[in-house]
Amino acid sequence: MSEPLLNGMAMGPEDRSDPILRSGNTNCGGCGMSVGLQMLSRAVSERPVQMVIPACCGIVTAGPYPYSAYGAPVVASTFASAAAVASGLSHVARLNGKNTRVICWAGDGGTYDIGMATLSAAAERNEDILYICYDNEIYGNTGGQRSSATPLGAVTTTTPAGKTVGKKDILAIMAAHGIPYAASISLAHIDDAFHKLRFAIDCHGFRFVHMLAPCPTGWKSEPGDTVALVRDAVSAGLFPVIEIFDGTRTVINVEPDFSDAALDRYFGGQGRFNSDVMNRDDVDAAIQKNWKRLRLLSGPF
Ligand SMILES: Cc1ncc(C[n+]2csc(CCOP(=O)(O)OP(=O)(O)O)c2C)c(N)n1
Ligand code: SF4
Structure with missing residues (x-):
C-alpha cells in the first residue's frame, strides 16, 4: 500500500529527501526563522522527522493545502497544545517501532507564553521530543505584539x-526542569549550530533549543542584516551561546568580546528601540550580571 498523501506529496515519515524549507515559501525576505529552518534542514538530513508547529509565522510558511513549503510532514497544532501533540506522536512512533524524530517548531509567543503549560509538562515527563523556539521577540504573525x-x-x-x-x-527556565539537553544557537555561528542541532536531533529525552531569529518586518531592520545582527548580539554578550546538560552542566560555546561597537551596531541596526526606556547603562549592567551568573554555572564543580 502506498504511503498516505501528506502535505500534498506522497511521503512516508521513513522516506524524506526534501529540504525542510522549500524555495518559493512566503516568509518575508531576510526572515531569521527561514535561516533557522535551513540550518535545521541540514542537520536533519535524511533522518525521518515529524514536525509539529503551533500558530505562528512558521505555520503560515506551509501555504495553502494541498501544497506545502515544508518538505516534511507537519501537524498544525493550537498554541497551547504543541508539546502535548508532539509527545503523543513520539509515543505512537515508538509503539510502531519507528525512529521518527518529532520536532516542535514554535515562536516565542507560543513558547514563552501561550504554550508554556504543555511545554513545561512535557519537559517534566522527559518526553522524547526536540522543541525548537525561534525567538523573534514578538508575536510576528499578528502584526508584532x-x-x-x-x-x-x-x-x-x-x-x-x-x-x-x-x-x-x-533557557534557564527549561534547564530547571532537569532535561537532558538545553541549548542556544546562533544563526551566525553555523558550525556550532549544526553540531548542536545534530546532537539534539539524535539524542533522546526532552531537548530544548533556543535561537534568536531577527524579524526584519517587526524589528525594522534591513533584511540583509539578519545574520550580522545575531553576530553582534552574540559578540556583545546579549545572546549567550551555551548548552546545559541535565539541567546542571553549563558549557559556554562562544566567548563574546563585549564590545561597545557590537552593541551599537545591534541597537543601531533596528528601528524598534526607544532609548528613553532602554538606558544603555542598564543594558550593560544586565549583560554583566548575566555573564557573572553564567561564569559561576560553567565553572568547575
Ligand atoms: C489561542 C490563540 N490566540 C491567538 C491566536 C492568534 N495568533 C496566531 S499566530 C499569533 C502570533 C504568534 O507569535 P509567536 O509564537 O511569537 O510566533 P511568530 O508569529 O512571531 O512567528 C497569534 C497571536 C491564535 N491562533 N490562537
Ligand atoms: S513577520 Fe517576521 S518572523 Fe514572520 S515571516 Fe516575516 S520576517 Fe519572518
Whole structure:
C-alpha cells in the first residue's frame, strides 16, 4: 500500500529527501526563522522527522493545502497544545517501532507564553521530543505584539512607548526542569549550530533549543542584516551561546568580546528601540550580571 498523501506529496515519515524549507515559501525576505529552518534542514538530513508547529509565522510558511513549503510532514497544532501533540506522536512512533524524530517548531509567543503549560509538562515527563523556539521577540504573525521574550525598550504594537521590563530567561527556565539537553544557537555561528542541532536531533529525552531569529518586518531592520545582527548580539554578550546538560552542566560555546561597537551596531541596526526606556547603562549592567551568573554555572564543580 502506498504511503498516505501528506502535505500534498506522497511521503512516508521513513522516506524524506526534501529540504525542510522549500524555495518559493512566503516568509518575508531576510526572515531569521527561514535561516533557522535551513540550518535545521541540514542537520536533519535524511533522518525521518515529524514536525509539529503551533500558530505562528512558521505555520503560515506551509501555504495553502494541498501544497506545502515544508518538505516534511507537519501537524498544525493550537498554541497551547504543541508539546502535548508532539509527545503523543513520539509515543505512537515508538509503539510502531519507528525512529521518527518529532520536532516542535514554535515562536516565542507560543513558547514563552501561550504554550508554556504543555511545554513545561512535557519537559517534566522527559518526553522524547526536540522543541525548537525561534525567538523573534514578538508575536510576528499578528502584526508584532509584545511577548514575554520582547526585550526592554522595544516598541511593539502593544508597547508603543517601549517595553518597560526585560525578557524571560527561557533557557534557564527549561534547564530547571532537569532535561537532558538545553541549548542556544546562533544563526551566525553555523558550525556550532549544526553540531548542536545534530546532537539534539539524535539524542533522546526532552531537548530544548533556543535561537534568536531577527524579524526584519517587526524589528525594522534591513533584511540583509539578519545574520550580522545575531553576530553582534552574540559578540556583545546579549545572546549567550551555551548548552546545559541535565539541567546542571553549563558549557559556554562562544566567548563574546563585549564590545561597545557590537552593541551599537545591534541597537543601531533596528528601528524598534526607544532609548528613553532602554538606558544603555542598564543594558550593560544586565549583560554583566548575566555573564557573572553564567561564569559561576560553567565553572568547575
Ligand atoms: C489561542 C490563540 N490566540 C491567538 C491566536 C492568534 N495568533 C496566531 S499566530 C499569533 C502570533 C504568534 O507569535 P509567536 O509564537 O511569537 O510566533 P511568530 O508569529 O512571531 O512567528 C497569534 C497571536 C491564535 N491562533 N490562537
Ligand atoms: S513577520 Fe517576521 S518572523 Fe514572520 S515571516 Fe516575516 S520576517 Fe519572518
